[in-house]
Amino acid sequence: MNRKKLLILLGFSIIIGFIFSSFASSNPDGLEKVAETHGFIDSAVTYWSGFMPDYEVSGVNNSFLSVGLAGLFGTFVTFLVLFGSVYALSKIKKG
Amino acid sequence: MHIPDGFINNSVSVPLIGAAALSFGYSVSKLKSGLLKKKLVAKKKMALETGDLDSSYEEKWKLTEKGKEKLMAIASVGAFVFAAQMMNFPVANGTSGHLIGAALAVIILGPYAAVIIMSLVLAVQALFFGDGGLVALGANIVNMAVIAALVSYFVYDKIFKTPKGLNMRFFAAGFLTAWISVMAAALFCSLELVISGHGRVEILTSMLGVHALIGIGEAVITIVIVSLFFPKLIRN
Numbered sequence: 333m334n335r336k337k338l339l340i341l342l343g344f345s346i347i348i349g350f351i352f353s354s355f356a357s358s359n360p361d362g363l364e365k366v367a368e369t370h371g372f373i374d375s376a377v378t379y380w381s382g383f384m385p386d387y388e389v390s391g392v393n394n395s396f397l398s399v400g401l402a403g404l405f406g407t408f409v410t411f412l413v414l415f416g417s418v419y420a421l422s423k424i425k426k427g
Numbered sequence: 428m429h430i431p432d433g434f435i436n437n438s439v440s441v442p443l444i445g446a447a448a449l450s451f452g453y454s455v456s457k458l459k460s461g462l463l464k465k466k467l468v469a470k471k472k473m474a475l476e477t478g479d480l481d482s483s484y485e486e487k488w489k490l491t492e493k494g495k496e497k498l499m500a501i502a503s504v505g506a507f508v509f510a511a512q513m514m515n516f517p518v519a520n521g522t523s524g525h526l527i528g529a530a531l532a533v534i535i536l537g538p539y540a541a542v543i544i545m546s547l548v549l550a551v552q553a554l555f556f557g558d559g560g561l562v563a564l565g566a567n568i569v570n571m572a573v574i575a576a577l578v579s580y581f582v583y584d585k586i587f588k589t590p591k592g593l594n595m596r597f598f599a600a601g602f603l604t605a606w607i608s609v610m611a612a613a614l615f616c617s618l619e620l621v622i623s624g625h626g627r628v629e630i631l632t633s634m635l636g637v638h639a640l641i642g643i644g645e646a647v648i649t650i651v652i653v654s655l656f657f658p659k660l661i662r663n
Contacts, residue, residue: 362637408506
């Protein structure tokens, strides 16, 4: 019973990541707004912008797909990273 | 609340990397002991086939049934937290907020799994999407994975004594746990900004003010998700 619900949750997450992510609010988030208001937003520095900066896949012209693919990828990667590392943890002999 | 690089001083962010690593390591060891039990596995079938009565057994760590369920739950909750964090929702005055997710992870899976989930979500976000700084990753983990989870655990398990049914006590506990977790994370984030010299009282009031609203979103999402998917919590 729980296994089925977990799969539904995963499926739901994939739908959110792929489809709904494009409809997220583009307003600055709480921290960014505080930084803008109090004048330190420009002190932000980017050492590493990631492979898909701002959750957009470069080279994809369609903005819905650009964000959607980033969301899909990220949701999957997160699942795999967590599954893989906790599974690996379970295989290590010494506690 | 993902802090980019450049907002906080190295004297703040670098020690927080250490704190994040320690917290993560501790949570890993505590989670491991909850997942596994020793199981005796026949070392060689041949030992039995040759009639060797002294058939040797090897001790191995095996996932319990509960452990397998927990593994799937950790990965699925993590996937949800990642996806949900992309869904910024508008709050007053041209601002937006998003779910943190530590509270719901704690309620469903307990504090150690929650720390691991939140830390890895933040790491994926920083490494793949540049969401949150690299040097600032420690601070982000401390704020949103450690403090938020710790406070959630304290409120949900210590103050409310881990409500398990879908009753009024659960709804009140879930709501407050989620809201307080956001405020705690915002408080720590504010302190990091204050120590880095961006202001004092005004930073605190701005951050706590906007996150008081964002926290309501967190509370609603937390209650809905836990009610829909996890009426029976997957705890140790």
